[in-house]
Amino acid sequence: MADDNVPSAGGEDEGEPDVRRQKLRLWREQGVDPFGSRFERTHLSLEVRDGFDKMQGNEVAVAGRITALRRQGRVAFADITDSAGRLQLFLREDTLGPQGFARCLQCELGDIIGVCGRVMRTRAGEVSVEAASFRFLSKALRPMPDKWHGLRDKEIRYRRRYLDLIANPEVRERFVLRSRMVSAIRRFLDERGFLEVETPVLQPIAGGTTARPFRTHHNALDMEFYLRIALELHLKRLVVGGLERVYEIGRVFRNEGVSTRHNPEFTMLELYQAYGDYEDMMRLTEQMVSSVAVAVRGTTVVHWHAQEIDLRAPWPRLSMVDALSRLGLDVLGAASDAEARVLAARAGVEVAPGATRGQTIDALVDALVLPTLIQPTFLIDHPVDLSPLAKAKAEDPRLTYRFEAIVGGIELANAFSELNDPDEQRARLEAQVAERARGNDEAHVMDEDFLRALEYGMPPTGGLGVGVDRMAMLLLEAESLRDVILFPHLRAETP
Secondary structure (H helix, E strand, O other), X not given: OOHHHOOOOOOOXXXXXXXXXXXXXXXXXXXXXXXXXXXXXXXXXXXXXXXXXXXXXXXXXXXXXXXXXXXXXXXXXXXXXXXXXXXXXXXXXXXXXXXXXXXXXXXXXXXXXXXXXXXXXXXXXXXXXXXXXXXXXXXXXXXXXXXXXXXXXXXHHHHOHHHHHHHOHHHHHHHHHHHHHHHHHHHHXXXXXXXXXXXXXXXXXXOOOOOOOOEEEEOOOOEEEEEOOOOHHHHXXXXXXXXXXXXXXXXXXXXXXXXXXXXXXXXXXXEEEEXXXXXXXXXXXXXXXXXXXXXXXXXXXXXXXXXXXXXOOOOOEEEHHHHHHOOOOOOOOOOOHHHHXXXXXXXXXXXXXXXXXXXXXXXXXXXXXXXXXXXXXXXXXXXXXXXXXXXXXXXXXXXXXXXXXXXXXXXXXXXXXEOOOHHHHHHHHHHHHHHHHOOOOOXXXXXXXXXXXXXOOOOOEEEEEEEHHHHHHHHOOOOOHHHOXXXXXXXXXXO
């Protein structure tokens, strides 16, 4: 076999795409379609390898991308890779004929072929398929990533995920596991009587959380729309309508910064359970996460950022106020918002000018408490001004029946006992509108139709939101959201 069929250490050589196009023309001149039609594949590589004892001597049809090709006189060996792994092909001039054998050797790494032949084992003991015939299915006009070193440049891996998937089998496996994780979430909820639904992505009002939305325009309706920032308000409408247990797994969009833990569009699970509260949501969360971990990994133990984390239920609870009190910060007892900000300054935590007591508590917890919560923990009792859709605590209306599930120092889930008093909800939203007028463009907006729905009566309800991408990052032990999102958003490439 010619040496140009072995990848160079540098990856894409300057002239190699031209060489590949020359071979493309050669194939066409020989009357061969380099981008063939349907191929009837009978087995995947893993089925052939694992089933060798029963399949030896049987005829099979396999297909995949060529990842290795080596000639030894009148025979050659090729490796093809499909979705199940790698399989060796044994190519003989005596079997394929001089023309067929020559055409096999015109293939290059990255080309996709289909082969029919019998299952056998080589003298070296390798399970193989001895090719009786083969077909060109797709010519690769660009060289593959370096065979020995794989594709390691993260910038290229994220921008050209197709190359990442070709070069790094562990990346393919990660996204297979992510799919299994989502399926396990669905099974868990379906078995508990939850109904999966779909709600609008384009919404005339961006509500349900505090975030800056993306805007667009619908020409036929001549209306401004927003890409949804949460699933919450439409799902609650369904609870009002009598769908007592509903959930949605869908994309949401927030016009915010990009980091290892943030992407402008991401996958969210939201669910609502009528006649429940945030206590029910805690039990559901810890059971679901631990159950899904076992389904995906076979264990509740994960290793993330050099920490061993056990996801087994039950998870401990920690009040935000108590967590700060242990650090000598009695923010809830401060006489005013200004005094609360002074406490934050003394603790070395910067807060926005004019921050409310609740916003100061949130900033202090983010800076001083969250990084210490490695094992799963329910962080409860959030300030009311940060939780306009959550029910206030009967014993202290400055706080709400709300929790965040913190794992590995990051927020994995957020849940409430949902506020179902329409008059109180209106007052809360009016306060948010006033805050928005003061310059907070992430504050909630008024949604009259949602308030109208509440006036028809919504039962006491527990609601839960889970970041599916963050859950994948945790269970798959990934360093960044970009490692569990197939096509993450990046800055535009510079010319």
